[in-house]
Amino acid sequence: MAARKKNKIKASFGRRVFCFFNYTFFAILAFAMLAPILNLIAKSVSSEAAVLSGEVGLLPNFKELQFDTYRIVIENKSFIIGLKNTVLVTILGSFSSLFVTACAAYALSKEYLRARKALIVLCIFIMIFSGGLIPTYMVVDKLRLTNTFTVLWILGAFNVYNMLILKSNFESISSELEESAMIDGAGHLTIFFKIYLPLTKATLAVITLFSAVGYWNNFFTSLIYTSKPQLKTLQLVLKEIIFSVSDIFLNLYGGQSAGEVTAQSTVAACVVVATIPILLVYPFLQKHFTKGVMTGAVKG
Incomplete structure (x- = not known):
């Protein structure tokens, strides 16, 4: 014990100052x-x-504590519908985005893929320059996806930024693993699901988190492509509450707000309730966050 204390390196004055200001x-x-x-x-x-x-x-x-605002939010039918839609869109969209992104990253990580460089350049180009709102709306309308639940998640199913991170991670995996698996008779599907995906769990967790946060916070898709009340997402409901909360109080709850709750407290309660689910997910993926981003960004 004494030897261990004796061998302990004492931090310099500059190091202690740096740590102090850093913390x-x-x-x-x-x-x-x-x-x-x-x-x-x-x-x-x-x-x-x-x-x-x-x-x-x-x-x-x-x-003067009161919890009437949370009761009002929970009993609001529009809020419940928006919350249910957002949860379903987030779950379905995150997993579909993960699958599509992983498949694209696996294919583009292979140097023997024909027109590989051209496809990568095309992906980067569309990431920087999108088609625009009006052409996108026309395509969605021609496909008869407007006012459908599908449009809420399918438009964000492919993310170029996440694909590039995952592609870089796939490229860091030794090619000998793939070659030995092919010698044993494994095809691309077997290699993809049993070798590549298990070895990139950290990056997949980070991409899932990115996608989930994006879907959870998205209100633009519901605003532009849907008009049915039963298809409204939580963020769109929150926007409507924020801009018309006074009218909602007068129409739905009459004089109940007097002396008990206020428009500001109702908006605050809506935001708190909407934030809780995504905050509960983050701790389970936080341990993979740094490792996944650094592995996908540095290697390859």
């Missing part, structure tokens, strides 16, 4: 990101008087 900077940065969330939670459980008087900051007024 201080990231602590301030973390607080700056956490403060708006705490403020939203505080507003969502605060009374009208406390919010309007400016008493609510990072913490609510504990003497």
